[in-house]
Amino acid sequence: MDRLRACARASRWAAVAVLALMLLAPARIVVAGEPARPAAASGRLQVRMLGIADGLPHPAVYAIARDPFGFLWVGTLEGLARYDGHRFVVYRPDPSNPNAPVSGQINTLYTDRAGMLWIGTFASGLNRYDPRSE
Numbered sequence: 001m002d003r004l005r006a007c008a009r010a011s012r013w014a015a016v017a018v019l020a021l022m023l024l025a026p027a028r029i030v031v032a033g034e035p036a037r038p039a040a041a042s043g044r045l046q047v048r049m050l051g052i053a054d055g056l057p058h059p060a061v062y063a064i065a066r067d068p069f070g071f072l073w074v075g076t077l078e079g080l081a082r083y084d085g086h087r088f089v090v091y092r093p094d095p096s097n098p099n100a101p102v103s104g105q106i107n108t109l110y111t112d113r114a115g116m117l118w119i120g121t122f123a124s125g126l127n128r129y130d131p132r133s134e
Contacts, residue, residue, distance in 0.1 A: 071131070103123040105121055
């Protein structure tokens with residue numbers, strides 16, 4: 001149990017570090033299906049707090065990744081969520097769906113150049129998800 005708490009604490013700090021790096025990088029506005037453009041082009045930067053009321057599956061976010069298509073992927077203890085700038089689509093384990101995440105307890109996300117989403121979970125190790133399989 002102590003090891004799980006230590007992993008969770010390390011994952012939270014990793015998420016904070018990733019968010020800090022994202023904030024320090026040149027700001028870009030990304031909307032799914034459109035090319036990224038510098039934030040200066042719009043003249044303003046909008047920050048909005050999103051939570052369960054907006055469709056997030058769990059308040060504790062352990063991982064965040066952006067894919068080449070402009071979607072933001074969020075890993076929580078209750079599943080995986082894809083955010084398109086307007087709404088969340090939640091992916092939970094489903095034994096009848098071979099493309100669904102194997103575990104809902106997600107602690108790491110990574111997107112590769114091919115657009116594959118790699119999902120690290122507490123319970124079932126590493127999973128690969130192809131967003132184009134929908």
